[in-house]
Amino acid sequence: MPTPLTGPLSPGTHTFEVDGVVQRYHVHGTGPVCIAHSGGPGVFWEYLRMPEVERQLTVVYPEPVGTGGSGRLPSHPHGYTRELYSRFLDALVDHLGVPRVHLLGHSHGGFVVQYHALRRPARVAGIVLYDSAPITGPEHGAEAMRMVQEFAVRHAGHPGLPEVLGALQGVSAISDDVEMTAALKGLLPAYFADYWGREEEFAPLRAAVAGTHISGLDEHLVPDLIDDRGQLGALTVPALVVAGRYDVVCGMRWAGELHELIPQSELVVLENSGHFGHLEEPGRFAEAVVGFVTARERVVPA
Numbered sequence: 674m675p676t677p678l679t680g681p682l683s684p685g686t687h688t689f690e691v692d693g694v695v696q697r698y699h700v701h702g703t704g705p706v707c708i709a710h711s712g713g714p715g716v717f718w719e720y721l722r723m724p725e726v727e728r729q730l731t732v733v734y735p736e737p738v739g740t741g742g743s744g745r746l747p748s749h750p751h752g753y754t755r756e757l758y759s760r761f762l763d764a765l766v767d768h769l770g771v772p773r774v775h776l777l778g779h780s781h782g783g784f785v786v787q788y789h790a791l792r793r794p795a796r797v798a799g800i801v802l803y804d805s806a807p808i809t810g811p812e813h814g815a816e817a818m819r820m821v822q823e824f825a826v827r828h829a830g831h832p833g834l835p836e837v838l839g840a841l842q843g844v845s846a847i848s849d850d851v852e853m854t855a856a857l858k859g860l861l862p863a864y865f866a867d868y869w870g871r872e873e874e875f876a877p878l879r880a881a882v883a884g885t886h887i888s889g890l891d892e893h894l895v896p897d898l899i900d901d902r903g904q905l906g907a908l909t910v911p912a913l914v915v916a917g918r919y920d921v922v923c924g925m926r927w928a929g930e931l932h933e934l935i936p937q938s939e940l941v942v943l944e945n946s947g948h949f950g951h952l953e954e955p956g957r958f959a960e961a962v963v964g965f966v967t968a969r970e971r972v973v974p975a
Contacts, residue, residue: 680770690744691738702729707801713781713884714887714889717740733769751894759793774798775798776797776799779804780804780923783803783806787807799913802914806927807927807931807934840855848886854884858880864921865953878952912938916928916940920947
């Protein structure tokens, strides 16, 4: 029988400090270590729980700095750049005491993970870019709007559609945590392939989801825009790209670009999912992630 983990990787909630700022994280599961960085930025981590994955991997869920129970910067809600998140991620790996870990990044967390793997690859055994993209900015926004329009056509006439579209129109005006949480609850049906067809199953998530307002600006109030297309060809760590067929945020166009840009990457498409494949197709999602991680564990020395 395996000896229970103790210390920084023992099951439960932990905290430590990075440059005087509290970093909180949660440990669930058993097996090889995979750090799962949630999205947003600013969405509370709980939505990313992956019980099927936790059956075979030790999943470490950080609460990204500025969000939830982790500390905030003096410049809050500004200053939360990918470089900052990457530094905290590096500190977490160091704190865990594991020579090499796998990293899974969902949505904005994927942006952080690919940035980290490009700049701090030494202790990264592999990365899972889950509903990520190589860019943000106007081009990304235009593609998201196109996917939202497809969502609206698929669900034309549903009484819940006006609330979703109204929440989308208000996103640019978010200025505090209350407005961020309200927007998340309003938008959530668009993040699923068929939320209303499975509403009883997913309604508890909609009721519980919460977030912190993060501006997306650096400490000098400059947008932290992303364009990794010129760098991803130099990525040296194994990569798995996972995407939902109906994802309106980081959809198939971006998954295809990531797969094409990253040398020898693997691509898994969840055919019946939107932005939350770990909830919509948990078995298929776990099969892909666990298979990728355990294959790397067999060939990459600890």
